[in-house]
Amino acid sequence: MRKIGTLLLVSILLSGCATMPAHLAKQPNPKIVNQPYDIVWEKTINLFYANNFMIEKQDKANGFIQSSWIQAGGVAGGYFSRMMGGETLMLRLTANMRQIEASATRVYVTCESAYQNTFGGMQPYQRAEKLEKQFLAALGD
Numbered sequence: 001m002r003k004i005g006t007l008l009l010v011s012i013l014l015s016g017c018a019t020m021p022a023h024l025a026k027q028p029n030p031k032i033v034n035q036p037y038d039i040v041w042e043k044t045i046n047l048f049y050a051n052n053f054m055i056e057k058q059d060k061a062n063g064f065i066q067s068s069w070i071q072a073g074g075v076a077g078g079y080f081s082r083m084m085g086g087e088t089l090m091l092r093l094t095a096n097m098r099q100i101e102a103s104a105t106r107v108y109v110t111c112e113s114a115y116q117n118t119f120g121g122m123q124p125y126q127r128a129e130k131l132e133k134q135f136l137a138a139l140g141d
Helices: 002-017 035-051 131-137
Strands: 031-033 054-060 064-066 089-103 104-116 122-127
Touching: 031 035, 035 054, 035 064, 035 104, 089 122, 089 131, 104 131
Parallel strands: none
Antiparallel strands: 031 104, 054 064, 064 089, 089 104, 104 122
8 A cells, every 4th residue: 555655646746747837927028020921930930940949830820830849058059058967958939920911920939948857857947038039039020
């Protein structure tokens, strides 16, 4: 019986390590890009790849692009490179966009960061707001 209790406790603790928040509390500021939706979509896809973010999910009809989690080293010139005590800083980039006029598109970019421990569990850290701003600036006006 004691083994079952110990196994139950360990499984509860490990499952808690794998959870991530569904959304971040503070929404990023949008950027209005004075270009048609299709052009902004292609620019955004290209920026993901240019900054080493591999796309995991995309839905052009709903304006959604999300990268897989990547190690922070090497992203944005190594700005986020950081390792601490067996934990690796990981990043995931998400872009949401909507056409608001024939030649204007509203874009939101969110960059989540989390520490991944040696067992693969993820602990949320903070939004990488500086990278979000750099990404939006690269889209142009």
